[in-house]
Amino acid sequence: MAIPNQFKTIKKAIQLNYQMMNEMQHFIKNFYSYLMLQAIERSWKKFIDECDKIQDLDGLIKIHELFISDILDRSFLNTKGESTQKLLFKLFDYIFRFKSCQELLLSYAKDQISQTDNQQLQLKNILNKQQNISRQNQNKKQDNIKSSLESRK
Secondary structure (H helix, E strand, C coil): CCCHHHHHHHHHHHHHHHHHHHHHHHHHHHHHHHHHHHHHHHHHHHHHHHHCCCCCHHHHHHHHHHHHHHHHHHCCCCHHHHHHHHHHHHHHHHHHHHHHHHHHHHHHHHHHHHCCCHHHHHHHHHHHHHHHHHHHHHHHHHHHHHHHHHHHC
């Protein structure tokens, strides 16, 4: 049976865990926004503006190549962005590892709570809700990142 100090420690660990998770989600959302707005949308607008000026098929091919090159540059998918790309891969790997650790922590907390009396049932319900929300959010993000990584291979 867990003593109150253990619950304080578990509660503090969960709070820190969720703070870290929120920071990671914030980073992923901002990176996604960067890709959508800076890498793709800005390049697309530039491409469309240039399309108005073309006079032949060779001009279209040239601005299309520039469009693709611009997206690759801004998305760190070319040789210029290779070091940034490696850092991003490491960061995403850490995020996936963190998710596994988070699940272990929440599982441990649930086990500790199940060994106590009815006072701790409220905490267990909160943990279940948070874990489900976290799992759904992380699974969606993990699937998006994995699919984007697989599409690059």
